[in-house]
Amino acid sequence: MIDRLRECGLRDFTYIDDETVTTCVRPEELSQILRCLILRAGLHFSTCVGVDVRGLGEQGIEIYYIVSGKKLRLLLRTSVAPSEKIEVPLDLPCTYWCLHEARDLVGLNLRNEVYTYRFVLPDSYPRSVCPLRKDYQYSERPLTKCVQEMPTRPEKAITLFPHIPYFYEHEDFIVYVDVDKIVDFEYRGFYNHRGIEKVGETRLKADQVPFIAERICGICGYTHSCAYCQAVESALRIDIPESARLTRTLLLEVERIESHLLWLAILCYMINLRDLFLKLMRCREHVMSMGEILTGNRKMYGINVIGGVRDFITSERIEKAARLFSELKTQCTKLLQELKSSERLRAATRGVGTLSREDALITGAVGPVARASGIDYDVRKYLPYAAYSQVSFSIPVYSEGDVYSRALVRIDETLESIDIIDQVLGMSRALLEKPHRSEYEWLPCRVGVGMTEAPRGEDVHFIITGHDLRLYRWRVRAPTYANLPSLWKSLIGEKLEHANLIIASIDPCLACTDRLVVVDTGLGKVRKITRLVEVREA
Amino acid sequence: MLFHSIRGVPAIDPEKCMGCGACASKCPTDSLTLHRTRDSILLELNVARCIRCAYCAEACPNNAITIEDKYTVIGRSREELAIRVIVPLARCDSCGEPLRHSAREVELAREKVPDLNVIKLCDKCKVKRVLAR
Incomplete structure (x- = not known):
């Protein structure tokens, strides 16, 4: 693998841990190197992170590009002088979002901006404010003015509905249609700047961050706290005990089943399979109970700490969970087989929202979306973490790239997860072995990356440690962030009636994804779709 | 459930x-x-x-x-x-002013280290006692 990196013009590698390699690159070479790495060497672009390095005694901004491949994670480090401008590689849509995020949050200068409006901050945020700069206090509230910066397209009479930042993560999916064919698509999200990263960097200590990391997502919270703990463990080179690895694997898989069952249930609801919806939700309830028996909480397990897990899991809890799981297994497998052979599912989703392999590569799709398009990228196999190197499982890959194959990927993955849980519960003696956590010493100025395979795809946490048990920089890249750009490729050219299904097929947080504005290019009529399932006239 | x-x-x-x-x-x-x-x-x-x-x-x-x-x-x-x-809070043995530690903390410290009568004095009384010596 290192040879392939040399071919792309990279030199002087330093190892952070066994799998993470870092190297410095000049800003002007970057686009060329990224093109070579992604298009020729076939690596996966995870994300990039902008860091204000003035607190570390240097000048300007540093950008870390995280690129991952089989058994190798590459960190490209670039120093950008305050006046220097970075070029956005226009043929690689996967880099757009994170570069614009760096522009908004740490004040990076971009040469060819794709989004001229404020991208990850609300429109009302003043232009001069970059909240993740070190001279900006976390308790500061900028004076906001209600303006709308996103350019409206006059020829198409767009009406944007008022945004009510009531839930976290409000999103707008704006679809331009010609009669019933989708001709263009726009996405605008990030209305609520919650500033979790800033809170983690300033207000909280590093050992309190796992709790807030767990609250990033309501469905797959545990994978976030795992990724964060792994990032710190890789930065400080902490070796975690065997029992902690197994516990994390067990709970991550419980979470995956639960998340996939929710998605499959909602899919059934959308294609009018109401009986299966109810059955799947009932089955999911038992999975939630399993987390409850094992850790004491239905969600937000609160069990992860840096260096391992806490002593919550006892032998009687495992016995109880195993008893519940043996009942659940047969029920769940039967249901999933029934869904898989359902004629209605095939009829409603086959050939809808096709995403080709090339498009999935350049938009940086992850998780079931990528695996349905023929990319076998799965962090559990590529960069094994927790105890995934000790259990045997396979990665379902389909090549059609439509909604049907995404559903099949998720069904197969749930069945694999059931198998993994069986294997881990069989190792109960190793699971209960004490201690569950290892001691560590805090060291400043270390860089670490933690990746997990969340139910929705690869989840990346990047940290730089600071002094006194605090973080200097914490960056979270949730899987939906990487999957949303693929909608540009899969939505355009499809029929309007399938828009709901295609947007839902990447599994965005459905509770947050609450409105979709439809603009009829011919009539100039606007329709609004709420809750992704009902269509009504505005 | x-x-x-x-x-x-x-x-x-x-x-x-x-x-x-x-x-x-x-x-x-x-x-x-x-x-x-x-x-x-x-x-x-x-x-x-x-x-x-x-x-x-x-x-x-x-x-x-x-x-x-x-x-x-x-x-x-x-x-x-x-x-x-x-x-x-614990109180000073000589003047009765509240100290910085709680009474229970002092008790616990006493259990652990039996010879600790100086700690139940406030700062002023400590100075007084040292000067008196």
Whole structure:
């Protein structure tokens, strides 16, 4: 693998841990190197992170590009002088979002901006404010003015509905249609700047961050706290005990089943399979109970700490969970087989929202979306973490790239997860072995990356440690962030009636994804779709 | 379906708490706060803020905090949901002024190190005693 990196013009590698390699690159070479790495060497672009390095005694901004491949994670480090401008590689849509995020949050200068409006901050945020700069206090509230910066397209009479930042993560999916064919698509999200990263960097200590990391997502919270703990463990080179690895694997898989069952249930609801919806939700309830028996909480397990897990899991809890799981297994497998052979599912989703392999590569799709398009990228196999190197499982890959194959990927993955849980519960003696956590010493100025395979795809946490048990920089890249750009490729050219299904097929947080504005290019009529399932006239 | 293993509201034993503040410094959400008055320490638990992480129970050196089986918490206002524990401060042996440590902390220190009568003096009395020697 290192040879392939040399071919792309990279030199002087330093190892952070066994799998993470870092190297410095000049800003002007970057686009060329990224093109070579992604298009020729076939690596996966995870994300990039902008860091204000003035607190570390240097000048300007540093950008870390995280690129991952089989058994190798590459960190490209670039120093950008305050006046220097970075070029956005226009043929690689996967880099757009994170570069614009760096522009908004740490004040990076971009040469060819794709989004001229404020991208990850609300429109009302003043232009001069970059909240993740070190001279900006976390308790500061900028004076906001209600303006709308996103350019409206006059020829198409767009009406944007008022945004009510009531839930976290409000999103707008704006679809331009010609009669019933989708001709263009726009996405605008990030209305609520919650500033979790800033809170983690300033207000909280590093050992309190796992709790807030767990609250990033309501469905797959545990994978976030795992990724964060792994990032710190890789930065400080902490070796975690065997029992902690197994516990994390067990709970991550419980979470995956639960998340996939929710998605499959909602899919059934959308294609009018109401009986299966109810059955799947009932089955999911038992999975939630399993987390409850094992850790004491239905969600937000609160069990992860840096260096391992806490002593919550006892032998009687495992016995109880195993008893519940043996009942659940047969029920769940039967249901999933029934869904898989359902004629209605095939009829409603086959050939809808096709995403080709090339498009999935350049938009940086992850998780079931990528695996349905023929990319076998799965962090559990590529960069094994927790105890995934000790259990045997396979990665379902389909090549059609439509909604049907995404559903099949998720069904197969749930069945694999059931198998993994069986294997881990069989190792109960190793699971209960004490201690569950290892001691560590805090060291400043270390860089670490933690990746997990969340139910929705690869989840990346990047940290730089600071002094006194605090973080200097914490960056979270949730899987939906990487999957949303693929909608540009899969939505355009499809029929309007399938828009709901295609947007839902990447599994965005459905509770947050609450409105979709439809603009009829011919009539100039606007329709609004709420809750992704009902269509009504505005 | 409720299991007894679910984490509930933390309960603070007022007999055991010694007002050291270990729980308050560990709490990730600031639901446990320590206030000092002239002659006592007030430890307040805001149940509405608590996320039931049980870090406080782990941190407590005297095992005063336990996680109970209580799950429903109802109140009309935030004040009703607060659990307050008042820990009296130790008093100076000679003048009776409150010291910086709580009475229970001093007791515990006495148990551990038997020869410790100097510590129950306030700063002024300490100076006086040293000068008198």
